Amino acid sequence: MSLSRRDFLLRGGMLVAAGAFGGPALALAQAQTEQRLFVVVLRGALDGLAAVVPYGDRSYGDARGALVLPDPARIRLDSFYAMNAALASLAALYHQKQLLVLHATATPYRSRSHFDGQDILDSGAVEAHASTTGWLNRALVALRGGQGIAIGPSVPLLLQGPGDVTSWSPSVLPAATPDLLAQVVHLYEADPLLSRAIRDAEMLRSEDPGSRSAASSRGGARGPQAFAAMMRRAGELLGDDRSGLRLGAIELGGWDTHVAQGLDRGRLANAMQQLSSGIEAFEQALGAAWQQTAVLVVTEFGRTVKGNGTGGSDHGTATVAFLMGGKVAGGRVIGDWPGLASHQLYQERDLRPVNDLRALQKGVLVEHLGLVEGALGDAIFPGSAGVPALRGLMQA
Amino acid sequence: MSALVDCDEAWQHPLEKFKNSYEYCVSACRALRYEPDARQGLGSLRALDYRVFAAPSPAGYPDVASAWAAPDAVMKRIDWSYALSRRLERSVDPRARAADIAGPVLSQTTRQAVAQAPSRAEGLALFLVSPEFQRR
Numbered sequence: 001m002s003l004s005r006r007d008f009l010l011r012g013g014m015l016v017a018a019g020a021f022g023g024p025a026l027a028l029a030q031a032q033t034e035q036r037l038f039v040v041v042l043r044g045a046l047d048g049l050a051a052v053v054p055y056g057d058r059s060y061g062d063a064r065g066a067l068v069l070p071d072p073a074r075i076r077l078d079s080f081y082a083m084n085a086a087l088a089s090l091a092a093l094y095h096q097k098q099l100l101v102l103h104a105t106a107t108p109y110r111s112r113s114h115f116d117g118q119d120i121l122d123s124g125a126v127e128a129h130a131s132t133t134g135w136l137n138r139a140l141v142a143l144r145g146g147q148g149i150a151i152g153p154s155v156p157l158l159l160q161g162p163g164d165v166t167s168w169s170p171s172v173l174p175a176a177t178p179d180l181l182a183q184v185v186h187l188y189e190a191d192p193l194l195s196r197a198i199r200d201a202e203m204l205r206s207e208d209p210g211s212r213s214a215a216s217s218r219g220g221a222r223g224p225q226a227f228a229a230m231m232r233r234a235g236e237l238l239g240d241d242r243s244g245l246r247l248g249a250i251e252l253g254g255w256d257t258h259v260a261q262g263l264d265r266g267r268l269a270n271a272m273q274q275l276s277s278g279i280e281a282f283e284q285a286l287g288a289a290w291q292q293t294a295v296l297v298v299t300e301f302g303r304t305v306k307g308n309g310t311g312g313s314d315h316g317t318a319t320v321a322f323l324m325g326g327k328v329a330g331g332r333v334i335g336d337w338p339g340l341a342s343h344q345l346y347q348e349r350d351l352r353p354v355n356d357l358r359a360l361q362k363g364v365l366v367e368h369l370g371l372v373e374g375a376l377g378d379a380i381f382p383g384s385a386g387v388p389a390l391r392g393l394m395q396a
Numbered sequence: 397m398s399a400l401v402d403c404d405e406a407w408q409h410p411l412e413k414f415k416n417s418y419e420y421c422v423s424a425c426r427a428l429r430y431e432p433d434a435r436q437g438l439g440s441l442r443a444l445d446y447r448v449f450a451a452p453s454p455a456g457y458p459d460v461a462s463a464w465a466a467p468d469a470v471m472k473r474i475d476w477s478y479a480l481s482r483r484l485e486r487s488v489d490p491r492a493r494a495a496d497i498a499g500p501v502l503s504q505t506t507r508q509a510v511a512q513a514p515s516r517a518e519g520l521a522l523f524l525v526s527p528e529f530q531r532r
Contacts, residue, residue, distance in 0.1 A: 043514060043515040044514030044515060045514070113511075114512075114513065114514050114515060115489065115490070115491070115516055115519070118515065118516075152482070153479070153482045153483050154482055154483050154484070154485060154486055155486065156486065157486060160486065175475045175478070175479075176471075176474045176475050176478040176521070177478075179514070179518075180474070180478060180518050180521060180522075181474070183509055183513070183518070183522060184474055184522065184525055186505075186509065187505060187506060187509050187522060187525070187526055187527070188527065189505070190503070190505065190527075191527040193414070193461060193462075193465050194465060194470060194527055194530070197465050197466060197467045197469075197470040198467070198470055198471070200467040201467035201468065201470060201471045251515075253514060253515055253518070255514070256514035
């Protein structure tokens with residue numbers, strides 16, 4: 001039996017074929033382009049105002065109250081914006097002019113359900129559950145060649161569709177996250193049998209110093225290094241010239257910070273550090289291919305401007321998106337800024353969505369992947385004909 | 397059959413019995429319409445510390461709730477359910493599935509937790525590990 005290059009590349013993980021062609025995708029897909037696009041989907045709604053702080057807005061302090069990011073936790077971007085220090089590698093890319101920020105951005109979705117918001121983010125459609133394929137898969141079809149890859153145990157809707165998509169995930173599945181466990185604890189409150197069991201389990205685990213390592217006694221991959229390890233693998237796979245992989249996606253959770261948000265230290269800061277070290281690992285693993293790669297970081301919606309009664313924030317509307325890569329015309333925060341004064345907020349509680357996320361996505365597809373803008377309005381972002389692609393995203 | 401339908405007990409929802417690992421595994425797979433092959437099925441049972449035809453003692457597996465709701469066992473169910481949900485989340489809306497399967501017996505707490513979960517995978521996992529789904 002001969003071992004194909006793809007087998008070798010994917011060794012150590014699980015290869016699952018998806019998409020219309022079925023069967024293990026072992027043949028090397030011939031790609032027409034050398035350009036790569038990788039999408040990092042933050043599931044759970046990132047607080048954009050905690051990630052990129054508009055400290056220059058006169059209303060910032062009043063508007064955010066307890067959710068103001070302390071000075072030492074800020075990395076200055078310009079005279080108006082600062083990056084959360086937990087996103088150190090993103091701030092470094094910004095200063096190398098390889099990362100740009102689109103603030104006050106949103107998909108067309110204007111309600112507050114994670115499932116529906118994520119469905120629209122993935123499908124690229126205007127309404128939830130209107131499409132069974134994802135915009136990234138349709139972009140792959142438009143590229144006429146090359147293969148897509150989902151890094152993770154399942155292929156997100158974003159990458160589902162007729163285009164040729166494979167997936168890779170570590171052979172050790174991720175164990176339940178601390179976030180999920182906190183929800184389970186709440187779920188068990190009224191159940192004496194189960195609440196005692198989970199309380200004892202948590203106690204036993206906190207007494208076991210080894211339990212926080214990458215592979216716990218429970219057998220799952222966990223800890224802040226798990227995401228970086230997957231990103232490194234993603235970079236290796238996409239960076240290999242002969243792989244034919246051109247588009248990819250990965251998901252990262254932990255952003256639904258209703259309680260004890262911890263924007264400079266705590267839950268949100270930890271999640272951001274994971275993202276930051278993941279981006280760093282991805283860039284390193286890509287090597288020279290970083291010059292041909294764009295990374296888009298998106299989330300389904302933002303969070304309320306004001307904190308809630310439990311030190312967190314609730315589902316909001318506009319948030320932040322990042323575009324980075326070797327040829328990104330970065331070092332800028334782009335788009336309009338709607339302001340944080342109370343009369344400027346959306347529904348008197350959210351950052352107003354003044355920059356359509358699809359304009360950024362379309363701009364990347366046009367300038368980075370060379371797709372024709374006219375075709376995007378129907379095939380990839382249906383109903384977006386009135387949303388022109390952003391220009392000048394990439395270095396000429 | 398009609399005797400079953402007429403029987404009052406068949407229509408009560410007491411949820412008195414805590415599922416053992418085998419019952420839990422099979423019902424969770426069915427709930428997500430997942431049909432594991434033999435290897436996957438046995439692997440899942442092993443992840444839940446259940447060895448088919450190899451009970452740890454001649455007395456067989458225990459039949460009291462405390463034996464199956466031990467801290468470590470509960471944690472393993474949570475991990476396994478989350479892993480299963482992450483694999484299958486794409487095809488399933490957690491709100492609809494929870495209502496289909498356990499509608500009348502779902503507590504308000506569970507219904508809310510599932511609906512507000514930050515992702516489909518977590519929503520499904522929360523349904524599977526809910527006090528209601530872990531009982532029969």
